[in-house]
Amino acid sequence: MWHELRSNRAMNLRASDIREAFKLCEDPSVISFAGGFPSPASFPQLSNTELANLLASPTALQYGPTEGLSELRDLIATYLVQKDIPTNRNNILITSGSQQGLDLVAKLFINPGDVVFVESPAYVGGLNAFHNYEAKLVGVEIDRHGMVPESLLSKIEKVQKLGLIPKLIYIVPCYQNPTGVTLTLERRQEIINLAKKYNIIIIEDNPYGELYYNNPPPKAIKTLDSDYHVIYLGSFSKILLPGIRVGFLVAHQEIISQLAIAKQGTDLCSGSIGQVFALEWLKKFSLEKHLTDIRVYYKKKKEICLAACEEFLPPNVEYTKPEGGFFIWLTLPKDVDARKLLPISIKEAKVAYVPGGGFFVDQRGENYIRLAFSQVEGDTLVEGMRRLGKVLEQALESDSSFFLQSTSKLNQLSLAK
Amino acid sequence: MWHELRSNRAMNLRASDIREAFKLCEDPSVISFAGGFPSPASFPQLSNTELANLLASPTALQYGPTEGLSELRDLIATYLVQKDIPTNRNNILITSGSQQGLDLVAKLFINPGDVVFVESPAYVGGLNAFHNYEAKLVGVEIDRHGMVPESLLSKIEKVQKLGLIPKLIYIVPCYQNPTGVTLTLERRQEIINLAKKYNIIIIEDNPYGELYYNNPPPKAIKTLDSDYHVIYLGSFSKILLPGIRVGFLVAHQEIISQLAIAKQGTDLCSGSIGQVFALEWLKKFSLEKHLTDIRVYYKKKKEICLAACEEFLPPNVEYTKPEGGFFIWLTLPKDVDARKLLPISIKEAKVAYVPGGGFFVDQRGENYIRLAFSQVEGDTLVEGMRRLGKVLEQALESDSSFFLQSTSKLNQLSLAK
Known part of the structure; x- marks a missing residue:
């Protein structure tokens, strides 16, 4: 059988x-x-002509670079710099939705039994991605201000006492899936301090951050990171279109290089047609x-x-x-x-x-x-x-x-x- | 660090x-x-109007089912039945290019150290996909008629003697990448006999099968399989467009179910825009x-x-x-x-x-x-x-x-x- x-x-x-x-x-x-x-x-509501014009580039039809189209990575870098995330194209990997970012990060970091701290409750797609690489998932308490740093600390200590290896902290910091809660700025600072102290990498998965009703959410945890302790995941699925499957991953340049090699074995490159759609739409229309x-x-x-x-x-x-x-x-x-x-x-x-x-x-x-x-x-x-x-x-x-x-x-x- | x-x-x-x-x-x-x-x-050379019409369906914009669009899977099933591969939509998983098929198969079957038999030389993307899951890759001799069954048999026996676990045989049977050679019908039969005898699964990766210059190649190895011993990978990248990233994987229905769960954790679903392009193009134009x-x-x-x-x-x-x-x-x-x-x-x-x-x-x-x-x-x-x-x-x-x-x-x- x-x-x-x-x-x-x-x-x-x-x-x-x-x-x-x-x-x-x-x-x-x-x-x-x-x-x-x-x-x-x-x-976006597009006329047939507009749609056809967006996709007129021959680039849309061919294989593209594994890291994603350079011009799109540049545009995303510009957008992120405005959000106080200092970055350039070399820190950016285009992914097939941010779900692929989760999969690649798990591939790069998780040995069977390694610990990923997750919000309790957490986004199911994140749980699945880590679970598929046999991570040990440890739930951390959340309340209406997001993940509770004291709970995270006590779980880290417990995990270390058990001789397990903590690798990642997975957080959806804004308007969290499934609860809708948002992590406060104070807690963002406390959590990255813990990540640095214990050498754990935070996966900041932020598909909803732009979808605020009144005031913008606190600055990304990635803005508080000066080296490699935060891998930031963004996506056009919720703010533009899911059908194009364009997400992006922001990390230390060396991590991007390794993830790109992993991605090459996974799907060679993300769909050019979706990337060209995103790129040309961003050039022609106002995202803001x-x-x-x-x-x-x-x-x-x-x-x-x-x-x-x-x-x-x-x-x-x-x-x-x-x-x-x-x-x-x-x-x-x-x-x-x-x-x-x-x-x-x-x-x-x-x-x-x-x-x-x-x-x-x-x-x-x-x-x-x-x-x-x-x-x-x-x-x-x-x-x-x-x-x-x-x-x-x-x-x-x-x-x-x-x-x-x-x-x-x-x-x-x-x-x- | x-x-x-x-x-x-x-x-x-x-x-x-x-x-x-x-x-x-x-x-x-x-x-x-x-x-x-x-x-x-x-x-395909398309006018702006034709392109816009192909993508007019709202389905192109939204998330789709993990298995892929049902109508596209039905069309692919019809195409495969013409190629003597008896199948229906439940045997088909749409993948983000056939490279993703390789990744998902490796995820489902490979423990570190498990053996994958590969052509020597073999497609690099296949080697990478298996390598990334820590498979042990064992090269099998090929000549101008493709993989040599005697070499495969001797490698299987050797692997078994070493106490290693043979899991997969990876073959690009038609106009192979990189050598261009094609596996003869006799050898296809011999190799599937070996796969059945030793309970190993053949990955038949066939992106070039339709690109013959004079006569069609021998029938797919999958046509010789009555149960689960062949997983067939097809792709629209070489016969239509790579930019849409639409491949497909054909296997026993139970294997498809498991691969779909794995895919859900990997990228949720393949890009709808690419799938709708393939679907509507196939409906409107003649692939033949x-x-x-x-x-x-x-x-x-x-x-x-x-x-x-x-x-x-x-x-x-x-x-x-x-x-x-x-x-x-x-x-x-x-x-x-x-x-x-x-x-x-x-x-x-x-x-x-x-x-x-x-x-x-x-x-x-x-x-x-x-x-x-x-x-x-x-x-x-x-x-x-x-x-x-x-x-x-x-x-x-x-x-x-x-x-x-x-x-x-x-x-x-x-x-x-």
Whole structure:
């Protein structure tokens, strides 16, 4: 059998157990707060002529350099310098979305059993990337100001006592996925101090930093780094288009060289067509103006969503109030299992969300829900929240056996299908 | 220092020592036979309107499914069924070029020290992909009919005796990179028999199979597989456009599921813009007609190149006569070091090639040269071959100290720059 040929890391691969539930979302009557996708309404609106002009360069058709198009790296460097990240093209690697940045960093740094400190809860894609290289993931407490430095310190000490090797600290510092919280400037400083003291590299994954509703977030952790202790990941997926798969990784030049060699074995180079799109769009249009527009757009949706939380959610359900990004994080009473509730919610109430459990590296988190309001528009958003409120109300009223009964009923339905 | 944080596999990463030499190719007066890129003249010629129409679907802008767009997978399945590979969309994973297929397969199957049998010489990108996961690469002899089954058998037995675990056999069966040779049907059958007998998986990497000059190559090894012993890699990079980065991987459905989970942690999904381009182009235009055109185009170039080999190369330089693809493989007299000759060739004769050493996993191969004629047009091709002939002539006339002297001279030049 082929199974016996698999690598140890393959044994580590986990299929998402909520994937089956999401297949039910294909029903168009389901309102989904599940996928953290940007809204198509936030994409640049281009005429056919404009689109064709953007892609007219023959560069779009051919293989490109592994590090990415030089001109695009220069533009990104200019943008980063404005953000107080001193850099140039040699510090930048274009990646196929920032997910590839996570994969390459894991490839370069992780031996099986090495420790990656992650937010608890953390972005699932980050957990997967590190998990696939057999990292040991250690959750660090977060609160509404982001990762708690005292918790990080105590985890580092614990890990060292166990003789494990701490390698990376993975942080989504702004409008975090899944909670929406933002790391304060003070904590950014404390955390990089810890990284320097213990020689650990921070992976600062910042896809949402530009999507603030009112005031910009604190400066990037990378601005506090004078050498190699921060690898910064940026992405055009949320601020321009995900379909082009253009992300970028900023690091010490020597690290970039090594990551480029790793990338060469991984996909040779990122798609030129996507890179040329990003490059020519940035040259022809104003990113700042576009960002101003989409900040207004998402802010309005956030307000609708928070008002709907206020109106429809049962009073013993808590929720975060993000200052930017796509996500609201619900805390249900401890005995409610959001994972078990999901198929019922989709099947009966026609509303979907992501249960919180998958964002934790330990066995916690079944009483949490991540809502992504980014993709759901106006009235539908309100209607979806009304449905969700009702589902949660019923769940909280019933005793716990409600879930068990309903789940087994659903299983029978699935089997019958 | 950050170096001490690197993984064991990172210690395995090798920068190409000919990369520096290739920087010299940026000089526009250099004629390069180095990069195995398809010619822009072989790309579909599209008007602005056609291009914009191809990309008009909103699907091009958003994230897509990890497995790839269903409609594209269906079209690829139809194409493969015509090639006697019975398949459907569930056997297909869209990859970011077939290089990503190699990376994902290595991720799924390779533990450090596991054995991958490779052609000797083999495609460098394949070697890198496996090497990056700390595979032990074992070279298998090839001749003008491709991999030699007897050599494979003896290597398998040797590996087993050593207690190593054979996992994969990596083959580019048609118009191989770098030699241009094609595996015969008889050998395809013998090799899959060995794979079944010893429970090893064949990676059949076939980017050039459609680029035959006269007669189609033998049927894919995958057509001889009834279960899971062949993973087939295809690509649109050479037959349509590399800039879209669309490849595909064909395997047992269970393997596809596992690879899709691995891909999710690697880049979430391949670029939608590239996939939509491929999909809509395939729907709107005839791939068969396009292939007919580019076969004629490359055949003509091959003829020019072989005629120039005949005319300009010294008589003691041997060369392959491919039946398709992009490559001719030169065998120089044993004492000539093509790697040492390269900087001189570029700097003084203004002609570039890839020295053969990098394609071998052992210390052989310094007296080989790979020529890619795919990208060089008409008169330039002839002129490039004339220059190369002269370089080789001089090298063969001089004694070996010529190289040493010239190289150190060049090093001084580089240091002075």
